[in-house]
Amino acid sequence: MLAQFEMPLREMFYPLGFPLQIETNCEEILRSAAISWQGFTKLFDTPPIRIRIAVKRGRSSECPPTPVCRVQQHLTSNIADAENFSVIDLAQRFAYIWLTEAAVADRGYLRYFFIESTAMAILATSYTTAIHAACVERKGCGILLCGDSGAGKSSLSYACARAGWTYITDDASFLVNNRNDRLVVGNCNQARFRPTAVELFSELTGKEIIQRAQVGKPSIELNLQPMSSISVSFTSRINHVVFINRHNVTRQELIDFPADVARYSMRQVLFSTPATLSQQSAMIDHLLEAGPLELRYRDFDWAIDRLTQLSERGW
Incomplete structure (x- = not known):
């Protein structure tokens, strides 16, 4: 059963600023993790997430298939085949992963399906509440840009950054739990x-x-690290939640958005233990207390000007 399999290599990483310790027997695992989380430093003093990743020679030299993910209560599995899989205990913030050398040889496959997905599954069900939204900030006023895939979150957030706003993220925002400052x-x-x-x-x-x-x-x-013209930050305190709509717009405007629809939309991506889900629902309720808005627009210049007014005047 390889219960005593030795993993002598150990390194601490800080995805989204949270401590995460990886133990492994393979240098390539640590190199790949360093690429995934380059630039992140410790922001939060939480008990470290622990991930043990064992690598062995497999029966095949081909990259494994796309894994299938399943969740029940506090356990999550991500299984590609009998030799390549992960098991995550959300309650213990611990995971173990078994991989073949062929899986590790494909760095994109390794990072996307196993290293990053395992870490983010634990972060999104333990210390944060995941929000499907971009985030930008202007003069201390943070705005979440929410919407379905294809709504234009990435484009609008980057356009704001080009116009002098601070860029936080283009698609995945993580609301830190157990805080009142959003x-x-x-x-x-x-x-x-x-x-x-x-x-x-x-x-x-x-x-x-x-x-x-x-x-x-x-x-x-697009790697933003070397772009001196773009201001970036890992964190922002949210003042407004804005759902964006650029499809079939006849009139450009900023209007109220139904809070119950916003709440339902945000809760759809959540999964965790019952206690954590209750906490995450409360975090979303707190986030929406100011009242969500909908930005209907056709062109970036108008949208950026209207968001600027929102950041300055509160409406």
């Missing part, structure tokens, strides 16, 4: 765009169109 943390190191975004931002011209681990949506990934 603090959100995100990955400000990169922005991801649909290929059609080259029509909006000239700096994307010529960038490679990729699919994460060969299964994700085609996208262009």
Whole structure:
């Protein structure tokens, strides 16, 4: 059963600023984790998440198939085949992963399906409440830009950043639990765009169109770290929640958005133990106390100007 399998390599990482310790027998695991979480430093003093990742030679030299994920109560499994899988105990904030050398050789597959997904599953069910939203900030006023996939969160958040706003994240915001200040943390190191975004931002011209681990949506990934013209931050305190709508808009306007619809939308991505789910629901209720809004727009200039007014005047 390999219960005493030795994993002599150990290193601490800080995804989203939370301590995470990886134990493994393979240097490539640590190198891949360092790429995933480069730039992050310790922001929160929480007990470390622990992940043990064992690597062995497998029966096949081919990269394994896409894993299948299942969740029941406090346990999560992510299984590609009999030799490549993870098991996560959400209650204990612990996971173990078994991989073959062929799986590890494909760094994109390794990071996307096992290293990053395992860490984020624990973070999103323990210390944070995951919100499907971009986040930008202007003069201390944080705004979440919410919407379904394809709503334009990445494009609008990046357009705000080009206009002088501070960029926090383009798609995944994490509301830190057990706080009253609506603090959100995100990955400000990169922005991801649909290929059609080259029509909006000239700096994307010529960038490679990729699919994460060969299964994700085609996208262009832009590294923001070397871009001195873009102000970034890992955290922001949220003042407003705005659902964006750019489809079939006849009139550009900022209007009230039904709180019950916003609450329902945000709760759909949550999964955890019953106690944590109750806490996360309370965090969402607190986030929406100021009243969610809907931004209906056709062009970026108008949308950015209207969001600027919101940040300055509160409406």
